[in-house]
Amino acid sequence: MVNVAVVGYGYWGPNLVRNFLELDAARVTMCCDLSADRLAQVKRKHPSIAVTSDFDDVLASPDVDAVAVATPVGTHYDFARRALEHGKHVLVEKPLAASVAEAESLVEIAGKRELTLMVNHTFIYTGAVRKMKEIIDRGELGDLYYFDSVRINLGLIQRDVNVLWDLAPHDIAIMEHLVGERAVSVCATGASHFGTGLENVAYMTVFFDSGLIGHFHNNWLAPVKIRTTLVGGSKKMIVYDDMEVSEKVKVYDRGVDVETPEGVRQALIAYRLGDMWAPQLDTTEALRNMAAEFVECVQTGRRPRTDGESGLNVVRILEASEMSIKRRGREVKL
Amino acid sequence: MVNVAVVGYGYWGPNLVRNFLELDAARVTMCCDLSADRLAQVKRKHPSIAVTSDFDDVLASPDVDAVAVATPVGTHYDFARRALEHGKHVLVEKPLAASVAEAESLVEIAGKRELTLMVNHTFIYTGAVRKMKEIIDRGELGDLYYFDSVRINLGLIQRDVNVLWDLAPHDIAIMEHLVGERAVSVCATGASHFGTGLENVAYMTVFFDSGLIGHFHNNWLAPVKIRTTLVGGSKKMIVYDDMEVSEKVKVYDRGVDVETPEGVRQALIAYRLGDMWAPQLDTTEALRNMAAEFVECVQTGRRPRTDGESGLNVVRILEASEMSIKRRGREVKL
């Protein structure tokens, strides 16, 4: 049995509590938030959970094996570091931390102390991404050419981070998880329209040594909600549309045939059309799978699929994108 | 009556011939192509049109008032220049020319000789773009924040130009036409996967002084055909989906309310949801409207909506994008 404390009971906290409660192997023993109102809510819904507004109570409690941090990004590092230092396993909401230095520090501490450090890149645990991973790992797509992601909607203009820090972590994590190759540099551009100095629309290109190119489009001011990812390979291509109710993943038997017949100077390039296939997807709630992964990793010492390293990679790309935006699109090496 | 010669009878030529033939004020008097087969086709379908494989015949003919150039991009300049120098009005397929220098030269010659120089940015003549122009010109969108365009499909990998030169001219022209402001710089990235040195997937950001940001995504290797443009303003937003059969233009009464109440340090930003409205669009074939515009401008001396200047602006952005791609995303001033 893993005893979990949830820190931060705002938007994500209640979902974490609910999902940990539904696991046989976990118990939510404590909940920490600065708001007395929110703690009263916890008490009403879950009388058995201890509540506190003092994080030291969490650190001191022998009833807490693991801490789930669901607070604003700027505070992730502090809460996570202190929890690790007190020997607690840690789950952090995405992104792992507000800078590469912070993220590296967390990875290092967790490594030294042999504690589980995991970041909640929820999408990695969806049926859709798991199916795509299977398909790509089987080599069905051939060589990967591009990973293109659009995540836009009319959304809350955040006051502490720009739109890439808010929305791109999901898709960067998906890309990192799927392509099996580490990005080498980043170019990004964006615009800020409300005098906040934080971009509300932004675009980022990510380069890989293999020739693969990644691209991310994030926007808080789009009139429609779009969540579409294209993954193009030499043999097949995937369209992943998270707004689709049932057929979220479509695999197209389409691609390019490149031939270099003898005696011909230039390669012959032709495109190829074929069937489309939409695999049936597991519909278990991703957050449930994520919570189960965390608990299992705490219990067995196994590395989580979204471990500190993967969280750090995402933060590396985010930090580089911010630097590139300031330099008006100039490439930033990772 | 305007007598038109069509030069190049490949993909676009037959469409030009057909549309000029349907106008009362125009006649197609000559067709020029290097291929004897194609000329035979012309003869079979349109016995009254003179055919030739020698462009000098076109230049020399007193039966030719205007020349429509539908040849590969690299040859636009030569054909157009010579036609202008022989006193012929000129319509050129998009993009106007292969470089800014060439495009500038054409604009200059046409200006001096007071001849009509027009580029076939067909989309400007669609019911959809004309309606969007109306809406934006009425100020319904408020301040413009972004113009985002995706034009991707599984398409012919061109051998002479990259994917931006092939697909982006449509959308750059639409942006230039709609926003009423000149772009100031360009960042672009892309990837080439077949050893041709020409990008088959590319992304371009265009900056404006007002804070407006433009973005273009073009890809020859997408498994699905997407033709979607978003235009976001402070008051309303437009989604223009050219793949929709009937409701291509949707206007969303959605936006952002920014308030700065007295005594408050930070502006209050909130988004606003409202109705959506899809105006009925004129469905006349765009190419027909374009042909009519050309003929009318030749007859009256009026400037065409897609004149040489607008063609030059598009080429400026394309040339800058190519330079930026080579410099891995670095900003190029226009």
Add this chain to the structure above:
Amino acid sequence: MVNVAVVGYGYWGPNLVRNFLELDAARVTMCCDLSADRLAQVKRKHPSIAVTSDFDDVLASPDVDAVAVATPVGTHYDFARRALEHGKHVLVEKPLAASVAEAESLVEIAGKRELTLMVNHTFIYTGAVRKMKEIIDRGELGDLYYFDSVRINLGLIQRDVNVLWDLAPHDIAIMEHLVGERAVSVCATGASHFGTGLENVAYMTVFFDSGLIGHFHNNWLAPVKIRTTLVGGSKKMIVYDDMEVSEKVKVYDRGVDVETPEGVRQALIAYRLGDMWAPQLDTTEALRNMAAEFVECVQTGRRPRTDGESGLNVVRILEASEMSIKRRGREVKL
């Protein structure tokens, strides 16, 4: 404060409990079900709710002002009748009862005793149907020509009722609510494929004196989920697609112009195309609105929008459809 007992804690019961609990004016005081497991669930989630497997406890309790019946259709009548006879207000899941005789009896008893009798035709309380009602009541559609509804999916093959009794009540209730006219006769056809004698696919036409025609298509064996209703009028037409995320209701300024110029024998009929408009919809959960309506009607004595009469009308059409199916489509008068 209205004290509610929920009878039946299967699929709908928990939703009713949750929604009544969220109202300030209501309390859920008791829950009745035959399954000890389900009652244990209630106890765990809501320790303050009394549980029982004996309906007599509900009837006898002074802490129960109103009974919400969420049991199989065949038992609605018995539970509802006994509750009314014990002076309790009653809310019944759709359809109100298993026969016209039963439904009439309930309406009569409730009338005599001046108790609230309401049926949970949930869709009447959605933002979509409320908006459609507004639009139609304003006369925007002109004369109504047809009401066409498709509600199909791959669903549980029920063992006690056919697909019309299962799925059509939603749409019949919507039609009754919107059109403001009573149906006069019914034709229905269907097929049963699994030896159960209960149709798993069925079609029903409903006639009105005004010339309006209604049609319902229900199917448990459809590979895709479709929930689409068309309402056609002389001036405008509505498409209501409940599977759309945000634009569920679209109003088309399309219709037919009928002119009878003097001296012309036949009317001139032409169709007319215009804009489309998708109004912003209230997104409050329909079940919450429904629960609030019930509680308010209990408190004030006002007639609910989905009162016993409207439940009876739906049952009349269902019963007639069953008879018509047995007679292979023959018209059955209402």
Add this chain to the structure above:
Amino acid sequence: MVNVAVVGYGYWGPNLVRNFLELDAARVTMCCDLSADRLAQVKRKHPSIAVTSDFDDVLASPDVDAVAVATPVGTHYDFARRALEHGKHVLVEKPLAASVAEAESLVEIAGKRELTLMVNHTFIYTGAVRKMKEIIDRGELGDLYYFDSVRINLGLIQRDVNVLWDLAPHDIAIMEHLVGERAVSVCATGASHFGTGLENVAYMTVFFDSGLIGHFHNNWLAPVKIRTTLVGGSKKMIVYDDMEVSEKVKVYDRGVDVETPEGVRQALIAYRLGDMWAPQLDTTEALRNMAAEFVECVQTGRRPRTDGESGLNVVRILEASEMSIKRRGREVKL
């Protein structure tokens, strides 16, 4: 070489001319229409085609082997009969004739004289229907349960036939072609709103002995264009959406599992979810394939896929539907 005369140069005639002209094995030698304007059009576009307003010229011409009839339904019989009696092969626009008696007579005459009689049920020659035929003939769908077709749009209110005669022939022909079983009876309902006595919205159910049920929904007053057919079987199901640009046919590995374990009285019925598959379709123009089929059948004496018999079957169902509508849905045996 088959010499074809096209009779009727209104909406369909020009398409027939164009498609026959594109075949190597056919020539269009004559065109007959009552309108001098239309004949002038033919002359302008196709100087080599003889034109006439007198059908006797067609019958008398030795340069006419076959006659394609593209006139109003009410005149099909006369033109086709006379052509057959003059030894000409005949292609007729759908529906074959205005009554069963007429259609039977044509089939009989063609049979006696061993002439090709074919009806232009164009959809049978589309890539979509041909692919569905393949899939169904392979038995992939298992037992067929239902065939449901919706063909609605805002369309011309015809003055000579009701909406079923206008729109349903397409879908009835598709059903007849796909299911390999003859319908036994028909129920239909509809409404006429403009005092013409001709239904502008109609619904038809078709029964088969096997338990298969067919249904057709046709409407001239729908604000949106829908062309969707569902075919449900015990093993798989098809959704055919003709408005889709590329994935018109989707095959769902979804169905129902019926088990009757020993000792259990009632069969256990459960539904089954699986992958979806959209086969690549041949995109050759259907009308071209149809024209080629006609010419080949004329040359070889082979029976066309859409021969007189299949045209007669469609007319049988149409005639029965008309009778059933008059009797308010009562079943009419075929």
